[in-house]
Amino acid sequence: MNSPDTAETVSVKTGDNDSHDHSAEGHGNGHGHGPAHLQHHFTDSEQQADSAKLGMWVFLVTEILLFGGLFCFYAIYRAWNPEMFYNAHKVLNVQLGAFNTVVLITSSLTMALAIRSVQMNKNTQALINMGITIALAGVFLVVKYFEYEHKFHEGQLPGRWYSYEGLQGTNPHIFFSIYFAATGLHAIHIILGMSFIAWVMVRTAKQEFSSIYYTPVEMAGLYWHLVDLIWIYLFPLLYLIG
Amino acid sequence: MSIYTEPIRQTPAPTARPTVRVKPVMPEHHYLNSPKGIMSWIYTVDHKRIGLMYFFAIMMFFTIGGIFALLLRTELLHPERDFMTARTYNQFFTLHGAIMVFLFIIPSIPAALGNFVLPLMIGAKDVAFPKLNLASWYVYVVGSLFAVFSIVTGGVETGWTFYTPYSTTTNGSVISMTLGVFILGFSSIFTGINFIVTVHKLRAPGMTFFKMPLMVWALYATAIIQVLATPVLGITMVLLILERALGIGIFDPAMGGDPVLYQHFFWFYSHPAVYIMILPGMGIISELISAMSHKKIFGYTPIAYSSLGIALISFLVWGHHMFTSGQSELSATIFSFLTFLVGIPSGIKVFNWMATLYKGSISFAAPMLYTLTFMFTFTIGGLTGIFLGALSVDIHLHDTYFVVAHFHYVMMGGTVMAFLGGIHYWWPKIWGRMYDEFWAKIACAFVFVGFNMTFFTQFILGSKGMPRRYYSYLDQYQPLHGFSSIGSYILGLGFVVMAVYLIHSIRNGKIAGKNPWGALTLEWTISSPPPTHNFDETPKLIYGAYDYDRVMTDGENITFKDVTTVSNGDDHNGNGHNGNGSKRAKIEN
Numbered sequence: 081m082n083s084p085d086t087a088e089t090v091s092v093k094t095g096d097n098d099s100h101d102h103s104a105e106g107h108g109n110g111h112g113h114g115p116a117h118l119q120h121h122f123t124d125s126e127q128q129a130d131s132a133k134l135g136m137w138v139f140l141v142t143e144i145l146l147f148g149g150l151f152c153f154y155a156i157y158r159a160w161n162p163e164m165f166y167n168a169h170k171v172l173n174v175q176l177g178a179f180n181t182v183v184l185i186t187s188s189l190t191m192a193l194a195i196r197s198v199q200m201n202k203n204t205q206a207l208i209n210m211g212i213t214i215a216l217a218g219v220f221l222v223v224k225y226f227e228y229e230h231k232f233h234e235g236q237l238p239g240r241w242y243s244y245e246g247l248q249g250t251n252p253h254i255f256f257s258i259y260f261a262a263t264g265l266h267a268i269h270i271i272l273g274m275s276f277i278a279w280v281m282v283r284t285a286k287q288e289f290s291s292i293y294y295t296p297v298e299m300a301g302l303y304w305h306l307v308d309l310i311w312i313y314l315f316p317l318l319y320l321i322g
Numbered sequence: 323m324s325i326y327t328e329p330i331r332q333t334p335a336p337t338a339r340p341t342v343r344v345k346p347v348m349p350e351h352h353y354l355n356s357p358k359g360i361m362s363w364i365y366t367v368d369h370k371r372i373g374l375m376y377f378f379a380i381m382m383f384f385t386i387g388g389i390f391a392l393l394l395r396t397e398l399l400h401p402e403r404d405f406m407t408a409r410t411y412n413q414f415f416t417l418h419g420a421i422m423v424f425l426f427i428i429p430s431i432p433a434a435l436g437n438f439v440l441p442l443m444i445g446a447k448d449v450a451f452p453k454l455n456l457a458s459w460y461v462y463v464v465g466s467l468f469a470v471f472s473i474v475t476g477g478v479e480t481g482w483t484f485y486t487p488y489s490t491t492t493n494g495s496v497i498s499m500t501l502g503v504f505i506l507g508f509s510s511i512f513t514g515i516n517f518i519v520t521v522h523k524l525r526a527p528g529m530t531f532f533k534m535p536l537m538v539w540a541l542y543a544t545a546i547i548q549v550l551a552t553p554v555l556g557i558t559m560v561l562l563i564l565e566r567a568l569g570i571g572i573f574d575p576a577m578g579g580d581p582v583l584y585q586h587f588f589w590f591y592s593h594p595a596v597y598i599m600i601l602p603g604m605g606i607i608s609e610l611i612s613a614m615s616h617k618k619i620f621g622y623t624p625i626a627y628s629s630l631g632i633a634l635i636s637f638l639v640w641g642h643h644m645f646t647s648g649q650s651e652l653s654a655t656i657f658s659f660l661t662f663l664v665g666i667p668s669g670i671k672v673f674n675w676m677a678t679l680y681k682g683s684i685s686f687a688a689p690m691l692y693t694l695t696f697m698f699t700f701t702i703g704g705l706t707g708i709f710l711g712a713l714s715v716d717i718h719l720h721d722t723y724f725v726v727a728h729f730h731y732v733m734m735g736g737t738v739m740a741f742l743g744g745i746h747y748w749w750p751k752i753w754g755r756m757y758d759e760f761w762a763k764i765a766c767a768f769v770f771v772g773f774n775m776t777f778f779t780q781f782i783l784g785s786k787g788m789p790r791r792y793y794s795y796l797d798q799y800q801p802l803h804g805f806s807s808i809g810s811y812i813l814g815l816g817f818v819v820m821a822v823y824l825i826h827s828i829r830n831g832k833i834a835g836k837n838p839w840g841a842l843t844l845e846w847t848i849s850s851p852p853p854t855h856n857f858d859e860t861p862k863l864i865y866g867a868y869d870y871d872r873v874m875t876d877g878e879n880i881t882f883k884d885v886t887t888v889s890n891g892d893d894h895n896g897n898g899h900n901g902n903g904s905k906r907a908k909i910e911n
Contacts, residue, residue, distance in 0.1 A: 119452075120447065120448075120855065121446065121447035121448035121449075121450075121452065121524070121855075122524075123860075127523060127524075130523055131450040131451075131519050131522075131523040131524070134518070134519045134522055134523060135450060135451060135454075135515050135516075135518075135519045138514075138515045138518055138519065138549055139511075139515055141549060141550070142511050142515075142549055142550075142552070142553045143553070145550060145553035145554055146553040146554075146556055146557050147557075148553075148554070149553070149554050149556075149557030149558065149561075149587065150557060152587075153561070153572065153583075156580075156583065157572075161578075238564075238568065238570040238571070239565075239568060239569040239570035239571035239572075239574075239577060240568075240569035240571065240577065241568070241569070250578060251571070251577065251578030253570075253571055253577065253578075254571060254572065254577075254578055254579065257564075257570035257571055257572050258572075260570075261560075261561065261564065261570070265560070
């Protein structure tokens with residue numbers, strides 16, 4: 081039995097009439113002949129950039145699934161204790177949450193602008209934009225710190241540390257377990273994102289990037305947008321939904 | 323030429339090897355010796371070296387896990403206590419399970435063998451992200467150190483599944499073990515990302531998806547599961563650690579939490595993880611069965627798609643681990659039905675492999691013996707899985723030795739047998755030297771007999787009602803338990819023999835040459851061991867991965883059965899053949 085596909089393997093192809101974008105022209109390209117950023121196992125820069133992008137997107141999928149687990153916990157416990165979740169969301173500070181949302185969205189904008197600056201060979205401008213991004217991320221964390229501190233003070237804490245008495249409904253500590261797990265994990269991602277951007281800034285300052293090669297800046301941007309996006313889901317789920 | 327007018331059929335390959343056979347020599351420079359020095363290994367980004375480093379690490383843990391298993395079987399020789407307390411026994415089976423699952427079997431085929439062969443098979447110089455690849459090995463080492471740390475600081479006695487609420491209340495060192503599992507997850511994810519991108523972006527010119535060897539398809543499907551399932555285990559482990567360390571109450575029924583929810587999350591990863599284990603094994607079998615019977619693989623496309631099919635279904639069946647844990651009857655029924663679906667792609671594979679054997683010119687070298695062992699044991703494992711997937715039967719068999727026997731038939735009789743077959747098959751490629759065929763056959767016989775003695779007995783034990791995870795039992799089970807333990811010693815002996823001749827062959831084996839099996843995938847077109855950068859020039863596909871009906875090769879010479887003899891790398895002949903190939907294809911259509 082020969083299916084069409086296996087029959088096709090019988091016919092001989094050497095790549096000339098093949099539709100691959102990275103075809104055979106790159107003999108020995110990575111043996112010192114290509115541009116400095118090109119690693120030895122890639123045929124050309126385009127293949128390298130494509131690979132990096134695909135890899136980053138797949139990595140972002142894993143991040144979404146990581147948080148997906150937490151969203152799932154949220155959905156299940158909310159379904160079991162709807163009243164408690166309704167009451168508990170009221171003790172969160174919507175003003176501060178909304179402020180932080182604006183801060184993060186703005187930081188995503190400056191990050192996107194930074195990528196554009198690198199693409200146009202304006203490295204100083206890119207550094208400024210990334211600097212603003214990191215600063216805004218810092219603002220986010222400071223605001224988060226004050227929110228956390230307030231909750232510690234009030235005893236609105238996860239699990240067996242919970243001591244707040246102003247909430248109606250069953251098991252209110254579960255809400256704060258999920259709140260702290262989700263926002264805490266998100267805060268860790270903010271810090272990781274800041275480090276990622278800082279690393280890219282150092283490399284930008286060393287003039288390693290230009291309109292020809294800027295993949296790491298783009299990757300940092302993608303990661304940062306994801307961190308932002310997760311907050312955009314966390315904010316309404318925890319603070320707004322009544 | 324008359325051959326084109328003949329009806330197309332599969333002709334068995336002639337037994338004689340092609341033309342002049344020169345005595346193979348070791349290449350002067352290859353990945354093992356250039357560059358030299360310990361630092362060149364510590365910082366290596368070469369996928370072949372990383373694969374080898376993985377190989378040594380997992381074999382170390384396989385040995386440790388195996389020793390735990392033998393100790394358990396020794397305790398079970400007699401109904402009464404022999405030499406361990408119940409707590410020690412619980413720790414040992416937990417460590418056996420956790421080590422074998424997380425430290426051995428999950429990285430075994432993808433990260434060790436897969437790392438080595440995947441780029442070679444698709445004609446790439448390396449995986450897409452070599453540094454990430456190295457990082458994954460170091461992350462694996464760090465994760466395994468956490469696991470070792472938990473062994474020396476009191477052990478874990480929860481079973482490898484870490485079910486709550488026991489895991490959150492027991493005084494074993496659960497946190498370091500689960501943290502180890504969390505970290506190992508990153509290693510698995512990194513390998514998965516690397517493989518997905520490598521398969522998509524680094525295939526040699528002309529290597530379309532449907533010309534890829536089936537091993538690559540299997541690794542690709544595995545990588546998808548690794549990427550999609552592992553993060554969910556990650557968050558589950560984080561919450562388990564938080565629950566244990568801080569008491570966040572999510573899994574604690576006393577605080578309004580739900581322990582069954584833990585089981586759902588755990589199995590949402592761990593059932594797909596079973597397919598992370600078996601799918602690459604199936605990939606190896608697809609390679610071996612075609613190469614060792616010198617016959618074109620039967621049903622390439624169905625085998626390729628069934629790998630993806632298994633990957634898809636794997637996400638929909640986790641509930642069958644929880645038929646007795648208190649899920650609703652409706653969801654139990656649905657999960658039971660979905661579980662039966664797994665039988666379809668698995669069956670497609672097994673029947674296609676059998677059809678490949680038909681009228682092949684079969685060589686009974688060790689890789690083939692392990693392949694046949696796989697088909698025998700995996701089929702038993704798969705069929706008993708159907709028993710367990712059936713709701714009413716599972717109520718009787720749940721948590722008995724029947725379950726133990728079933729997953730050992732799939733994991734060990736499936737994945738490990740395929741892994742052993744793969745090791746023997748690629749051994750000459752990895753080291754440039756052959757293992758000793760005589761001792762390989764002896765070891766394989768020991769493994770086959772020992773394995774079936776050990777675990778087939780446990781099907782009977784389980785159906786008679788012997789529960790799993792007990793260190794003592796009723797007298798009536800003694801004969802079967804004794805038989806099973808003796809089987810495990812034979813199995814262990816087989817592995818000792820294997821270790822001796824394999825290690826011996828690294829320095830003293832017969833020099834293998836490029837292509838000792840006459841196989842057609844790309845890794846056999848380069849020297850053994852391969853050069854540091856795999857391919858000196860971008861490889862050209864002048865025949866398909868399974869064109870045994872058309873091509874014979876020993877690496878140096880290629881004989882096209884329908885044309886004249888040509889030698890490798892000669893452009894004129896290559897082009898000449900090109901024309902003939904398309905002519906033939908036209909006639910087939």
